[in-house]
Amino acid sequence: MEQIKVVAAIIRQNGRVLLARRAKHKHQGGLWEFPGGKIEAGESAEQALKRELKEELAIEVTKLNPVFQTSHQYPEYGVHLDIWEVTAFEGEAGGAEGQEVIWVQPKNLLQYDFPAANKAIITAARLSNRYLITPENLDRAEIIEGIRIALDEGIKLICLRAPHFFDPDYRDLAIDAVGVCAGRADLLVKGAFEWLGDFPSAGWHVTAEQLRKLADKGRPLPANRWLAASCHNEQELALAKKMGVDFVTLSPVQKTATHPDVEPLGWERAKQLIADFDRPVFVLGGLTGQDVPTAQQAGAQGVAAIRGLWPYELD
Numbered sequence: 551m552e553q554i555k556v557v558a559a560i561i562r563q564n565g566r567v568l569l570a571r572r573a574k575h576k577h578q579g580g581l582w583e584f585p586g587g588k589i590e591a592g593e594s595a596e597q598a599l600k601r602e603l604k605e606e607l608a609i610e611v612t613k614l615n616p617v618f619q620t621s622h623q624y625p626e627y628g629v630h631l632d633i634w635e636v637t638a639f640e641g642e643a644g645g646a647e648g649q650e651v652i653w654v655q656p657k658n659l660l661q662y663d664f665p666a667a668n669k670a671i672i673t674a675a676r677l678s679n680r681y682l683i684t685p686e687n688l689d690r691a692e693i694i695e696g697i698r699i700a701l702d703e704g705i706k707l708i709c710l711r712a713p714h715f716f717d718p719d720y721r722d723l724a725i726d727a728v729g730v731c732a733g734r735a736d737l738l739v740k741g742a743f744e745w746l747g748d749f750p751s752a753g754w755h756v757t758a759e760q761l762r763k764l765a766d767k768g769r770p771l772p773a774n775r776w777l778a779a780s781c782h783n784e785q786e787l788a789l790a791k792k793m794g795v796d797f798v799t800l801s802p803v804q805k806t807a808t809h810p811d812v813e814p815l816g817w818e819r820a821k822q823l824i825a826d827f828d829r830p831v832f833v834l835g836g837l838t839g840q841d842v843p844t845a846q847q848a849g850a851q852g853v854a855a856i857r858g859l860w861p862y863e864l865d
């Protein structure tokens with residue numbers, strides 16, 4: 551079947567994201583979209599995106615970075631969507647082709663109707679590019695204090711991981727963490743499936759071992775809660791897809807202090823795995839917030855880290 555190459559942009563300004571409504575007569579007409587369009591012969595994705603945003607919104611893009619790529623088969627044809635994030639532009643974004651244009655808060659994106667291909671794009675638009683995972687061997691007060699400082703520094707996505715805690719202490723810690731994060735960041739909890747089901751966190755983060763056990767049963771959470779998984783290879787990524795996760799961490803990209811004996815994937819292999827996976831990926835392993843641009847160049851949503859994102863130095 552014919553496969554169309556399309557570029558589209560998640561345009562961010564003042565914490566909001568721009569949506570445009572597709573003209574009624576067009577393919578997927580009447581639905582909301584991220585502005586963009588077909589890549590023409592001889593154009594790079596970047597050139598095509600700049601041209602499309604000029605035509606559709608009358609803006610000159612000045613800062614953009616790749617976010618990820620996804621494919622979808624419509625009955626009429628297949629589309630390969632190359633999604634970029636635009637964080638700076640000149641001019642005022644408006645519907646230059648008469649289309650409706652609105653700015654929405656990422657957390658409200660689930661309320662809009664998009665073409666079927668957009669599922670993972672919406673996930674990407676709702677996620678930030680740093681995913682903090684809490685360190686081992688800290689006590690309850692230290693973990694909570696670290697989370698507080700991280701929130702003040704703008705961290706918006708956190709995974710609570712404390713394998714040295716056991717129920718019911720772990721549950722108490724998780725309840726504290728949910729309280730501290732309320733309204734400021736999304737907290738995903740790692741832990742035993744028995745109690746996570748009704749636990750009031752923004753989501754769950756499943757381990758590779760849990761993936762192997764549970765992926766066949768499908769997605770255990772509704773769409774408005776996050777489901778993420780830890781993946782290290784192609785097989786685990788396939789299981790994550792089967793389970794219906796929203797996003798994954800992929801590790802280790804580099805050698806890490808916590809797992810010095812594990813052979814890292816390296817950027818080239820990580821890049822391939824990310825390109826073949828249809829949902830957002832956070833690269834993990836020996837990385838810090840400074841590596842976000844490199845991660846995005848490799849097609850990742852951003853960086854996940856323990857030490858690299860924790861707000862103070864650990865022993």
Ligand SMILES: Nc1nc2c([nH]c(=O)n2[C@@H]2O[C@H](COP(=O)(O)OP(=O)(O)OP(=O)(O)O)[C@@H](O)[C@H]2O)c(=O)[nH]1
Nearest residue numbers: 556558576577578583584585586587588629665667668
């Ligand atoms: N721009 C854009 N296209 C999308 C999105 N999601 C999605 O499935 N598509 C599909 O990608 C294809 C190409 O997009 P387009 O219609 O914007 O192409 P274009 O700007 O070059 O339009 P034209 O053919 O009228 O010149 C369409 O089939 C459209 O349905 C999205 O979020 N943004």
Ligand SMILES: [Mg+2]
Nearest residue numbers: 585586587588
């Ligand atoms: Mg278009």
